[in-house]
Ligand code: UDP
């Protein structure tokens with residue numbers, strides 16, 4: 652059950668100065684950051700990361716969103732990390748994301764990235780949706796030597 656999942660603070664989260672707040676949420680529940688970097692996604696890389704969404708009605712807005720500034724990418728390790736991180740992130744849509752989740756507390760709808768229904772979303776953060784997605788996304792985003800194995804203070808003190 653020890654899993655590593657990918658989290659991105661998307662360009663809108665970086666621009667709003669929410670990087671520290673977002674990282675802090677994962678640290679506070681005991682997740683371990685094993686990789687972290689800032690990276691400016693281009694259109695080719697966006698197609699690789701969001702390959703499942705290429706061709707959908709919202710893709711052009713999504714591409715604009717993810718390429719308009721640097722992201723902060725993190726590999727986050729923990730027991731049931733994929734499921735727990737998604738729970739803290741909240742749902743895709745700001746309007747249905749519960750308060751207390753990152754998206755519920757900070758994300759909003761926007762006319763900037765309109766989809767076919769005429770409204771887009773700025774939801775600040777990406778997190779792998781399931782274990783298979785997490786494995787392929789970690790491989791896409793991090794080289795082996797960019798991932799670090801170490802003990803947290805809690806692990807050291809309980810040995
Ligand atoms: N997205 C959008 N409109 C939609 C659905 C998705 O703009 O109707 C964007 C949004 O930024 C979302 C991303 O596409 O975070 C990926 O969509 P997915 O369904 O994988 O949602 P997530 O896993 O990010 O919650």
Ligand code: MG
Nearest residue numbers: 777778779780
């Ligand atoms: Mg997804």
